[in-house]
């Protein structure tokens with residue numbers, strides 16, 4: 001019998017009653033309007049309510065059981081979404097790469113890469129005819145696929161990939177091989193047993209001359225029997241730290257033949273006579289990664305808001321220690337240090353979600369440009385998607401752990417679901433470009449931009465601030481306004497960029513090659529990149545709160561957003577104070593006033609913390625947390641989950657009879 005009360009925990013109810021805004025108003029803003037919020041809720045209602053609950057307890061299952069359950073759940077979801085016939089997600093992205101659906105599959109989704117990455121890859125890299133043939137088959141699931149780029153020996157350094165595709169003039173085919181153990185494809189999501197096709201990036205050879213990287217649609221399993229095709233060695237790579245149901249796989253190819261027309265040929269082509277037509281821009285092969293990096297920002301910001309919701313609701317329900325002796329124990333959310341753990345992470349999730357919206361607009365413009373043969377936005381797009389992917393994933397990984405600590409011992413329970421979120425987010429720091437490697441890419445872009453700024457050339461919009469900041473070595477007058485806080489961060493970034501540039505040049509002058517100098521300047525390049533990203537995120541947040549709004553907001557909601565912005569700006573400037581002080585000598589009194597503002601902003605957020613999290617509007621089934629459900633009946637849920645533990649099924653487990661008792665007896 002369920003112990004769960006039908007009522008909401010009174011402390012949580014009190015929070016909702018006394019807040020300055022209604023959660024609904026925040027939810028409408030957060031989801032970009034009433035219509036979009038409705039799409040999300042309809043989708044959740046349609047897909048979540050009759051899903052099998054057991055998958056949420058997947059830590060109790062074996063690797064194989066998790067995979068089986070994940071496949072079955074995916075099919076249920078897919079059928080329901082097909083019934084709905086919705087095409088766009090609430091944030092304007094395609095319905096398939098949807099963060100709502102992501103949350104519905106807590107052990108991971110063996111066809112996430114198929115839905116989220118491969119379909120877009122075929123759209124970007126394939127011709128319209130190829131999309132008709134392969135893309136549509138993926139959309140309808142008559143074909144299932146994986147994106148098989150990474151090899152056992154190379155993930156980061158794509159130019160080092162060893163898989164080769166040789167053109168056979170006689171048969172009009174490509175012959176694919178992974179000639180060494182290190183060239184085995186390793187890691188692709190869904191490749192183990194789920195996919196019957198792969199997109200394989202491989203080096204293209206014509207008459208034994210390498211033409212560079214191209215992408216090939218390679219059937220790996222029989223369309224009828226699903227058995228591996230001749231020459232294909234495929235399987236699951238074994239348990240990962242997280243991503244339990246994702247079916248990450250390995251793949252070896254030995255003389256596997258595919259028709260020439262299975263090479264994705266939007267940007268480069270091989271004709272029947274073997275003529276090779278080069279892509280107008282070689283890095284277009286990398287553009288699918290740009291797309292996924294954008295989606296990761298949205299996904300991970302959502303995961304941070306999930307963890308923040310769990311920890312904040314729990315902190316409103318949990319009582320521990322009085323603040324004033326002789327008074328009752330307070331809700332732990334009233335301890336100021338607890339607020340410092342919770343609220344900055346709420347603000348971070350908002351900041352990155354807003355940054356995603358801007359990033360995605362740039363992605364859509366850049367994609368349109370590419371279709372029309374215009375490539376000038378690519379470097380900026382690449383740099384921005386890299387830095388936001390890095391900052392959002394690393395901030396979230398650290399933030400989720402802080403939120404876990406904020407839940408004390410119970411945060412460590414598997415049933416809090418924070419551990420699972422942490423492991424998912426941890427993977428995102430590595431996949432789709434390891435974070436340090438991506439920071440170095442951004443550092444490289446900053447060096448180029450700085451050189452252009454020194455030459456008085458026009459810079460790309462997201463680095464345009466460097467131009468002024470280069471001239472303005474410090475702030476003339478410090479008022480401490482949000483605009484000043486942003487400006488000081490920008491000047492600190494320009495300074496960091498400047499000294500990094502100087503050090504790079506000094507190394508070049510001393511005779512180091514460009515590559516050696518870049519390697520030796522790596523630490524500063526990554527630091528400059530991080531600061532640059534922070535400036536973008538801060539500017540976006542500031543613009544949202546103070547700029548002209550497309551949809552009018554109530555003064556109360558504006559105040560709440562202003563409180564969160566204040567917390568974000570002050571926390572950020574304090575975090576990077578060591579860089580700020582290099583360009584502006586803030587006085588002791590000015591620094592103290594920032595500390596006071598930090599404390600005040602926490603207090604300002606406090607009354608609305610629960611409704612802000614309610615406004616993130618996470619369905620209980622997505623959170624699936626004993627600590628974070630809407631009704632706040634924490635202790636009853638923890639108790640119920642303990643009772644469900646498989647070990648408690650019998651009062652005395654078999655192993656006690658067979659081992660522990662005999663051992664105890666032997667020691668009598």
Ligand SMILES: CCCCCCCCCCCCCCCCCCCCCC(=O)SCCNC(=O)CCNC(=O)[C@H](O)C(C)(C)COP(=O)(O)OP(=O)(O)OC[C@H]1O[C@@H](n2cnc3c(N)ncnc32)[C@H](O)[C@@H]1OP(=O)(O)O
Nearest residue numbers: 077078096097101115116156158283286295382431432433
């Ligand atoms: C029914 C329910 C349905 C539910 C559906 C539910 C669906 C739910 C879905 C939910 C949502 C989905 C969430 C995701 C989930 C994902 C899961 C996990 C996926 C993980 C997938 C992967 O993990 S897949 C492998 C990714 N693997 C990398 O990520 C390798 C990194 N490695 C590099 O990326 C390059 O290797 C590296 C370092 C740049 C050097 O490359 P390199 O050495 O060749 O190049 P250089 O450094 O020399 O650079 C030469 C010049 O190229 C420029 N440039 C470089 N890249 C450029 C680029 N991309 N665009 C433009 N320009 C670029 C550069 O800026 C230079 O420009 P310049 O010369 O002007 O300075």
Ligand SMILES: Cc1cc2nc3c(=O)[nH]c(=O)nc-3n(C[C@H](O)[C@H](O)[C@H](O)COP(=O)(O)OP(=O)(O)OC[C@H]3O[C@@H](n4cnc5c(N)ncnc54)[C@H](O)[C@@H]3O)c2cc1C
Nearest residue numbers: 147148149150154155156187188189427431432433434436
């Ligand atoms: C959960 C998960 C899912 C994945 N899914 C897919 C998928 O679907 N398809 C796919 O193709 N791949 C997939 N991958 C692979 C993933 O893309 C790679 O692991 C990732 O790109 C990192 O590459 P790597 O493993 O070679 O790391 P490495 O590059 O070997 O990194 C190891 C260390 O070396 C450092 N390093 C490497 N190069 C440099 C450099 N140039 N400068 C400075 N430091 C450097 C890194 O910073 C890091 O500290 C997945 C990985 C994971 C973990």
